[in-house]
Amino acid sequence: MAHDYGKPERGPSFEQTNFHSALTGMGHEVVQFDFMERERVAGREQMRSEVVSIASDTRPDLTFFCLFTDQLDVPTIEAVRREGGAPTVNWFTDDHWRFDDFSRHMAPAFDLAVTTDPDALPKYAAAGIENVKLTQWACNRYAYRKVSDAIEHEVTFVGQPHGNRPELIQQLRDAGHDVEAWGLGWPNGRIDHDDMVRVFSTSRINLNPSNSSIPKAPHTPRALVGKLLGRGKVAPRPPQIKGRNFEVPGCGGFILTERVPHLERYFELGREAAVYDGNEDLIEQVGYWLSHEDERAAVADAGYRRVLAEHTYDHRFNQIFEWAGAAAPR
DSSP: OOBGGGOGGGOBOHHIIIIIHHHHHTTOOOOOOOHHHHHHHHOHHHHHHHHHHHHHHHOOSOEEEOOOSSSSOHHHHHHHHHHHOSOEEEEEOOHHHHIIIIIHHHGGGSSEEEESOGGGHHHHHHTTOOOEEEOOOOBOTTTOOOOOSSOOEEEEEESOOOTTHHHHHHHHHHTTOOEEEESTTSTTOOOOHHHHHHHHHHEEEEEEOOOOOOOOGGGSOHHHHHHHHTSSOOOOOOOOOOTHHHHHHHTTOOEEEEOOTTGGGTSOBTTTBEEEOHHHHHHHHHHHHHTOHHHHHHHHHHHHHHHHHHOBHHHHHHHHHHHHTOOOOO
């Protein structure tokens, strides 16, 4: 989908900014099918028919999906494979909390399913689903870059005020730290992409609290909504690695991120990315890194070099092409 949650007023989607931009930046010819927009205009059944027709007409080397909820079903995906004649791949984004109700039902329809959750691999295996590989979020070097070596902000956060984030930001301010926050729901409002990249690049500390918010019905797969609403309490989503873990260092910025499972697979913690455990430790860590400028700058530089060397979407997609047996990438 081209727009965030399929809504033009919310701006470009993550997939548009990262997947589509990276593929075209790498030099690939991409035929995009915005299933959310086509469903809105033409209805679900017509949309499903159209995506099969486009696959048939295009005869691509690879068909890449990033499913949202139930817009595309198994028969449509199988028809795309049959009529298009190319391997089909889906990037499963939230197996940390969507595996049982969504991913395990959809993954068998694809030639290759990729997941960002290492802990989902044994779940797939237990379900008899073998066409699964582990990938991870990354930095799109065509959209994120180091724009300046100057420091223009002290402590910043870009993202929505989910969960306990407002309280966390206020605690930092109460401790005497100058913290700026942008995003839908903050007083500063949203920030456009280029300005966000500049913030990442020029902040002394970029905060990255985990995305462990309670899912809201409008943004939650329909099969899961009924299950959630039938309970007295809804557990927060489990903490997980997100794109921000790679995007901030990919802009040359220093990231102070909440510790999440498996992050140590991708960064040397303390040397390429700083981590904290809980609010009290966050306040202490902010104070430490603000008072150790040379060490802070060294961590930012090491993280930047690690991302460019190993964690761009060029790396991720080239591996996916190899797994899928698609044409050799340019």
